[in-house]
Amino acid sequence: MKQFKYFKRFSVIIITGGSSGIGCSIIKAIVNIAPEAQLCNLSRSNPDISLGNNGQHYPVDLSDAQALAEVSESLKARIESAPEGEILLVNNSGFGDYGRLPDLEIHKQLSMIDLNVRAVVDLSARLLPVILPRGGTIVTIASTAAFQPTPFLATYGATKAFVRNWSLALNEDLRGTQVRTLAVCPGPTHSNFFKAAGFETPPMDQGANQGLDMTSDQVAAYTLRAISKERSLIVTGWKNRLITFFGSQLPLVAVTRIGAGILRKMRLEKHKAAK
């Protein structure tokens, strides 16, 4: 009920990657609690859920800098003509790619950096001038992978460390304005993520990460609660919080070695699944 009241402040809500997983769950929840808001989804494919009465899908590949620049202009015009109210931007689109260099396709690695990092900074920077006069919240979906190097997901983990730190620093840069930021760090979540990263079966369905996994609806619920509480950083769930806390107490080199042991096992599972 409290959340319902809080979300009434947003007149335009922009989310990237609402066509599946966590983004799709966030849209489903937002349509319920902020039915009046103009909901804009940015992804390559159309979400097969309702975007509400005032919703619009913007088909765009956000790893393409030119396409991002063009869609930003449409969004700016939309914000400028929208009724009074704050703006919520959720940078959620992202993907991982499992394996190690030089086996991994370099084009995919660079597209990942484009989507997970460049698009987040670019879209936020382009929209900030129209968000600042109205106030609002910029949410970025990072990951528990942001807290330590992640062998076999080296580029992915580094992109998430970037956006976690960037989001926290931006929050301080924006202090004194009516705009705040939130970095969300989910642990393993059931979505299309693992398939997109090259797994036939998500690691948690093979017995790894047991008890840490969540549904995308659960991650969406944590995210919306954190927005309404005006938090700047959350790790979803106490088990993920415990792991990131203990991990941060160990020397980085040791944490990286331990992570390599766990993630190497997943690589074997991936290869087994691929046979």
Ligand SMILES: NC(=O)c1ccc[n+]([C@@H]2O[C@H](COP(=O)([O-])OP(=O)(O)OC[C@H]3O[C@@H](n4cnc5c(N)ncnc54)[C@H](OP(=O)(O)O)[C@@H]3O)[C@@H](O)[C@H]2O)c1
């Ligand atoms: N699942 C996990 O275990 C987990 C854990 C921590 C953090 N995360 C993060 O959570 C976020 C959402 O992932 P998810 O788990 O919900 O995975 P998902 O089901 O694969 O969803 C990814 C979303 O990103 C969009 N996307 C991918 N490439 C895009 C592109 N080039 N341009 C625009 N949109 C693009 C996809 O839409 P289209 O394909 O239609 O473009 C899709 O809607 C990601 O940032 C991910 O890194 C996931």
